[in-house]
Every structure is written in C-alpha cells, then in structure tokens.
Amino acid sequence: MRLPEELTLPDGMIPEETTDPPVTPRDAATVVLLRDGPTGPEAFLQRRVRGMPFAGGMTAFPGGGVDPRDEEASIAWNGPEPEHWARRLGCGTDLARALVCAAVRETFEEAGVLLAGESPDHVVTDTERYDAERHALVSKELSLAGMLRSHGLVLRADLLVPWSNWVTPEMEPRRYDTRFFVTTVPEGQRADARTGEAAEAYWRTPEDALADWRAGHNGLLPPTWVTLSELAEHEDVAGALRAERSIDKVVPKIVRQDxxxxVVLPEPPDRES
Known part of the structure; x- marks a missing residue:
C-alpha cells in the first residue's frame, strides 16, 4: 500500500539530530476496538493529549508499551496458548504472552473495555466495579495478573485477532515495536474516554475517519492511516475478525521531500519466493 502525498509529518515531530546507533524499540500493543454501526464497522479512536512525548495531538487507537509484569505466567488464560501467539507474532513465547496481556491491560486502562470473564466462556458486562483496579493499573500499583487473580477472572485471549506489526522509524528518539490487534466491544460494555492520555474519544467508520483526516480535522500517523484503510475494505466487524492476514514487521523510513x-513504506515481501 502506498501512502498518499498529503500524509506528511509535522516538523516538530522529527528530531533535529538522529540517534546513532538507532534506539532499540520498546515492545508495545495497540488494540482496534470495533463495533457494527448503521453504515458498517466503526472504530474507537482517541485524540492524544498535545505535549505527550510520543504522537502528541495525533488521533490513534488505544495502546501502550509492555510492562515487565505482563509476562506473568500465572494469569488464567482462555484461547490460543502463548506458543500459538509466538508463531503468529514472530517472537518468543514469553514476549507473546506479554503482548497479549498488554493488549488486554491497555484496552482496559485507556478505554474501560475488559476482555476477561469469570469463566472461559464468559465476559464481564459491568466494568465500573473494577474502577479502583483500573486506576491502580494505570499507576502501576497493580499488575494485570494481580487484578485477574483477586477477582477470579480469566483473560480472554480468544477475543483478540492479530492484525499487523509496525516499528517506529530508526531516526525517532522514541521507538516502539507495536503489534496491532482487533477485537469487538463485549456485549454490555462501553468504551469511554476516561484516560489522562486522550483529549477526546469517539467512534467513527474508517471512511469517515479518513475523510476527517483529508479535511484536516485530525492527524493520523501512517500505521493508523493504513489500518483504517484496511478496515474500510470490510462490510462488518465479523468480516474484519475473519480476515486472514500475515503479520509482517513493517519498518518505515522517514525522508525529506518537497x-x-x-514516510516511505518498505516493499511487501514476495510471497512466492
């Protein structure tokens, strides 16, 4: 996929001096929350607070860096085992477990959506009763494993679908190796904007979000723009969740032109070679 000519990065986002050697990317997880709307699937978007060290003021999906405690093996787990996720995500088993846990934790911290239940086939409907735990997760006073254990909850890894893998360009001082996941908001739950990292949050169809970008109403980084463009190809959430995708690591380059x-994307790998 080629990026449009209009998709440029603000000058203030690019450092005056590059780091040599490049900064090692931090592992991270991003989750695209989806729901079916009147005209097709809608995605939950957040406009990040201006002044944040990374992507301040840009519109993005919920997500964040992996916490070392996300690797805790004691988490009650339903769905494909970490070994399966390791193969899909192209990483080790411990990191695969941590990425899935980070995806669940960040989704709860930033959007109030909790992909967990009291049994392997159950998902909680009332997440407000876990407000204190949500704040404790944000402040790192509590780990996801500790929260789930204390309430007898099972992490629903089966509700997550891997989508893509983006790495921040080498010239950036803050770099992330981010796995993108898609999921749908469980019945009875509601995504909210009660996070200190977002100035506002809202639902948009991918087409409308891209139209907002073209009109200058939001700022999108390339991974968000590409993900919205890919989601726009699906008629409903079920179709997006069933999509067969290869999770290839995408490492863009930043160039000065005109x-x-x-941002220049690498050529896709030759699947026939």
Missing amino acids: GAWR
Whole structure:
C-alpha cells in the first residue's frame, strides 16, 4: 500500500539530530476496538493529549508499551496458548504472552473495555466495579495478573485477532515495536474516554475517519492511516475478525521531500519466493 502525498509529518515531530546507533524499540500493543454501526464497522479512536512525548495531538487507537509484569505466567488464560501467539507474532513465547496481556491491560486502562470473564466462556458486562483496579493499573500499583487473580477472572485471549506489526522509524528518539490487534466491544460494555492520555474519544467508520483526516480535522500517523484503510475494505466487524492476514514487521523510513517529512513504506515481501 502506498501512502498518499498529503500524509506528511509535522516538523516538530522529527528530531533535529538522529540517534546513532538507532534506539532499540520498546515492545508495545495497540488494540482496534470495533463495533457494527448503521453504515458498517466503526472504530474507537482517541485524540492524544498535545505535549505527550510520543504522537502528541495525533488521533490513534488505544495502546501502550509492555510492562515487565505482563509476562506473568500465572494469569488464567482462555484461547490460543502463548506458543500459538509466538508463531503468529514472530517472537518468543514469553514476549507473546506479554503482548497479549498488554493488549488486554491497555484496552482496559485507556478505554474501560475488559476482555476477561469469570469463566472461559464468559465476559464481564459491568466494568465500573473494577474502577479502583483500573486506576491502580494505570499507576502501576497493580499488575494485570494481580487484578485477574483477586477477582477470579480469566483473560480472554480468544477475543483478540492479530492484525499487523509496525516499528517506529530508526531516526525517532522514541521507538516502539507495536503489534496491532482487533477485537469487538463485549456485549454490555462501553468504551469511554476516561484516560489522562486522550483529549477526546469517539467512534467513527474508517471512511469517515479518513475523510476527517483529508479535511484536516485530525492527524493520523501512517500505521493508523493504513489500518483504517484496511478496515474500510470490510462490510462488518465479523468480516474484519475473519480476515486472514500475515503479520509482517513493517519498518518505515522517514525522508525529506518537497519541503516536508514523508514516510516511505518498505516493499511487501514476495510471497512466492
């Protein structure tokens, strides 16, 4: 997929001096929450607070870096085992477990959606009773494993679908190796904007979110723009969740062209070779 000519990066986002050697990316997870709307699937988007060290003011999906405690093996787990996720995500088993747990934790911290239940086939419907735990997770006073254990909850890894893998360009001072997941909001739950990292949050169809970008109403980084464009190809949430995708690591480059900073995507791998 080629990025449009209009998709440029703000000058203030690009460092005046690059780091040599490049900074090692931090592992992270991003989750695209989906729901079916009147005209097709809608995605939950957040406009990040301006002044944040990474992607301040940009519109993005919930997500964040892996916490070392996300690797805790004591978490009650339903769905494909970490070995399966390791094969799908192209990483080791411990990291695969941590990425799935980070996806669940960040989704709860930033959007109030909890992918867990009291049994392997159950998902909680009332997440407000876990408000204190949500704040404790944000402040790192509590781990996801500790929260789930204390309430007898099972992590629902089966509700997550891997989507893509993006790595921040080498010239950036803050770099992330981010696995993107998609899921749907469980019945009875509601995504909210009660996070200190977002100035606002809302639902948009991918087409409308891209139209907002073209009109200058939001700022999108390339991974968000590409993900929205891919989701726009699906008629409903079920279709997006069934999509067969290869999770290839995408490492863009940043170049200066025509007086603007542009992102160049690598050529896709040759599947027949």
